[in-house]
Amino acid sequence: MTYDPSLRVLTVLELLQAREEVTGAELAQRLEVSPRTVQRYVARLQDLGIPVEGRRGVGGAYRLRPGFRLPPMMFTPDEALSLSLGLLALRLLGLSQLAPAAGAAQAKLARTLPQTLRETVNALEGAVQLDASPWVVRTDARLLTDVLRAVRERRQVGLTYTSVQGQGTQRVVDLYRAVHLDGRWYAVGWCHLRAERRSFRLDRIGELEVLESAFTPPADFDALAFLRASLPATPATHAVSVWLGASPEALRAQVSLWGTALRAESGGTRFEGQRDNLTSFAAFLLGLGVPLRVDHPPELREEFRALGQRCAVLAGPAMPPTMVYDPVSSAP
Incomplete structure (x- = not known):
């Protein structure tokens, strides 16, 4: 695992607490550094006023001076709940690689809160269920990190991009924003x-490299509005209105919400x-397995x-293995 120096120092403090x-x-093994480097990190904590005590010799160890504890982080109940729910919701953004880090952050948050808030946060994961949409596309967290770095530092990137047709091209791009829309991450x-x-x-x-060359982004650029306007529109020719015998909550995990409205109606859901x-679309609706009315x-x-009619033919007497159902020749 790779750490930057400041994170290593904070990790030492976390372990000591x-x-x-x-x-x-143990510290050297955990941080993947030499014992001498661990001594430098401990010295850094001591310079910051953290009372770290050390025992030299074989089996030497470190500890915080008895009775010392950093003050708890001051969060209101609503702030603590917001942070905890945000960490749980990371899995809904296609960033599964961050799940271990989110879990560690959740544990740290719980340890630093006062007792009453700690109990609420500790119970949150068992009390809340968040359902990920089937349309979420898994995204490389390291790639997103590089994109965000380029946006923050206003530096160009060189990247390899594969089109819908499977054609790969080399690009140089000034990245303005990262956007999450309809289950996917985009760079604009x-x-x-x-x-x-x-x-x-x-x-x-594919590959992305943050370059040294800088750029100036346009002022007040709305990347989300641009993305919505630039995505290719589906050549929709039929306005659909269907009643489905299931709640909107049950259907949202099965129905793409792009260009779709779901609202509760008569004990079920109006799909428009x-x-x-x-x-x-007709086959899809049947596959939902719920009552419906067109x-x-x-x-x-x-x-x-x-x-x-097609289903009736397929459900009839078994056809010889050499025969294949042909919807054209079977049409009335």
């Missing part, structure tokens, strides 16, 4: 290859949206009739 005594060898900025503003899906970025392929368009009811 969590345990009565820690040997120099000026592409020097295309000479225009572009968005890049992080799951299609735009769809271009009614055949696949209110619009009439063509969708025709798709269900055709789908029913």
Whole structure:
């Protein structure tokens, strides 16, 4: 594991607070440094006024002076709840690599809070269930870190990008913002290859290098609005309105919310949206396994009739293995 020097010093302090005594060898192994380097970190803590005591010789160890504890972090109940829920929600952003770090941060937060807030935070994970949408795309946390660094430092990046068609290109980009939208992470900025503003899906970025060259981002640039406007629109030709016999909460994990509205109605959910392929949409609705009623368009009811005829053929007498169902030749 890689640490920067300041994080190593804080890790030493964290271990000393969590345990009565820690040997120099244990600290060296945990931080992946030499015992002499551990001594420098301890000296740094002492310079900051932290009373670290050491025992020299074989099996030498370090400890905080008895009775010393850093004051608890001062959070209101709402602030502590917000931090804890935010850490739990990281898994919903496709950043599974950060799950161990989020767990460690949650434990540190709980240890530093007063007793009453600590009990609330410790019980939170067992009391709350957060359901990740099936549309979330897993994202490399290190890649996102590099993107955020380039945005923060206003430095260009060189990256390899793979298009929808599978074609890879080398790009130099001025990154303005990172955006999370509809389950995916995007980087938005000026592409020097295309000479225009572009968005890049992080799951299609290969290698990325933060360059030394700097740039000045445009003032008051709304990356989210740009991304929504620039994403290719689905050629939707049918306005769909369907009643489904399940709650909106139960359906949100199964239905893409892009271009779709779900609202509670008559003990179920009103589904309204735009769809271009009614055949696949009819099959999708059947796959939900809930009661449904088609209110619009009439063509969708025709798709269900055709789908029913196809299912009747497939459910009939077993066909010879050499035969394949052909919806064209089987049409009435």
